[in-house]
Amino acid sequence: MEKWSSSRVFIIATIGSAVGLGNIWRFSAIAGLNGGGAYLLPFILAVIFLAFPLMVVEMAVGRHLEKDVVSSFRSLRERYAWVGWFIFLVMVMITGVYLVITGWTLAFLVSSTGAMDLSFPDLTAGYLPVLFFLVTLAITSLIVSKGVRSGIERMSNALVPLTFVILAILLVYSVQTTGFMQGLEYLFTPDFSKMSEAGLWTAAFGQAFFSLSVGYGLIITYSSYMGKDVNITRSAIAVCIADVSVAIIAGTIIFAVVFTNGLEPTVGAELAFVTLPAAFDGMLLGELLAFLFFALLFTAALTSSVSMMEVNVASVMNNLSLDRVRSSLLVGGLVTVVGMAAALSYSALDLRIMGERVLDILDHAFGTVGILLAALLTALMFSWYVDRQFLEDEISCGCRRFVLPLVKYIVPVVLATVLLFTLLPI
Ligand code: PHE
Numbered sequence: 466m467e468k469w470s471s472s473r474v475f476i477i478a479t480i481g482s483a484v485g486l487g488n489i490w491r492f493s494a495i496a497g498l499n500g501g502g503a504y505l506l507p508f509i510l511a512v513i514f515l516a517f518p519l520m521v522v523e524m525a526v527g528r529h530l531e532k533d534v535v536s537s538f539r540s541l542r543e544r545y546a547w548v549g550w551f552i553f554l555v556m557v558m559i560t561g562v563y564l565v566i567t568g569w570t571l572a573f574l575v576s577s578t579g580a581m582d583l584s585f586p587d588l589t590a591g592y593l594p595v596l597f598f599l600v601t602l603a604i605t606s607l608i609v610s611k612g613v614r615s616g617i618e619r620m621s622n623a624l625v626p627l628t629f630v631i632l633a634i635l636l637v638y639s640v641q642t643t644g645f646m647q648g649l650e651y652l653f654t655p656d657f658s659k660m661s662e663a664g665l666w667t668a669a670f671g672q673a674f675f676s677l678s679v680g681y682g683l684i685i686t687y688s689s690y691m692g693k694d695v696n697i698t699r700s701a702i703a704v705c706i707a708d709v710s711v712a713i714i715a716g717t718i719i720f721a722v723v724f725t726n727g728l729e730p731t732v733g734a735e736l737a738f739v740t741l742p743a744a745f746d747g748m749l750l751g752e753l754l755a756f757l758f759f760a761l762l763f764t765a766a767l768t769s770s771v772s773m774m775e776v777n778v779a780s781v782m783n784n785l786s787l788d789r790v791r792s793s794l795l796v797g798g799l800v801t802v803v804g805m806a807a808a809l810s811y812s813a814l815d816l817r818i819m820g821e822r823v824l825d826i827l828d829h830a831f832g833t834v835g836i837l838l839a840a841l842l843t844a845l846m847f848s849w850y851v852d853r854q855f856l857e858d859e860i861s862c863g864c865r866r867f868v869l870p871l872v873k874y875i876v877p878v879v880l881a882t883v884l885l886f887t888l889l890p891i
Pocket of ligand 1: 482483484485486487488675676677678679681683769770772773
């Protein structure tokens, strides 16, 4: 079985998976919708007490079993393999949606070089979303088909540092904008009156799992390529700190631009694709700024897309006994069907089911509900049905006294509650 070439690479690749559209596009959109600072505290609490402990357990399980997600569930009990296939299904759906949005970022990146002049309505008025989806899918499948070392590792080594460099440049730029202080204040002033709203907490909890790629079999899969020399707790802390920092820095940059231009922070998903491109136009070095911003989104999204696809390719390879190239083609084919429907719903065809855009339906059904269920099952199964001894051996520091009970009792209860709130129209 292929392994990462060093423990450093494991951390870089996992940061590459964690840092993605979730940190840059989704975090600021949700923060904006929930009154900025009100949202930060629940998010950070969720990272520390829910997502981090489950990440540590997933790392321990992945390294100990050295298996893909389907085989990992199967090794608990033969009859639990369906949980792994359920996660497989959720990941196919999510990857389809994620690649469509990654395609949008590529379209804006190309547009920012001056090759075409694009606004979001222009993009969705034709069939460019389909074209850019297919291009990103092809790039993603190609990287995954090259394998752990020559594909994922090489890409992560090149793109993860680049993502951080671009982020640093944009942060320096944002400091001199007139809206910088106002943006900071918006993001960091907790609004305690909002904290009694259940919706705020569920949004923050879902976002913590999504942003850290915890609960989807990703950490299990990447950790199965990890050597015995890696310190699991330290790696998980590094990934959490990197991920949360990127979300906060990206939020700082985005809200600085929003307030400098007197715009609305509360527009939600449109923030990065409608509000910001319009704002960049009128700013100092606006074209360069747009280029850097979309390069940041695209590189971050690509390393996450690759990781999503790897979860499924590893499962197909081991459970259907196909080689890596054939598995990548099979998973790529499944993702094409889903992604096409999602891409077409934001195109001239305006594909809808019962009045709703397919992408939005999939995002809600799988991106919100399916993913919470996947994380809930992962937490339950790997704390109640495993031999506790191996978890204790893998997590060699004293923090297991904190991590293991949280994953066994608190994480499932919280996730089940969040799931109920999401499903019931309360
Ligand atoms: N964490 C990624 C992001 O923030 C998304 C992701 C989720 C990637 C699950 C892999 C697995 O965009």
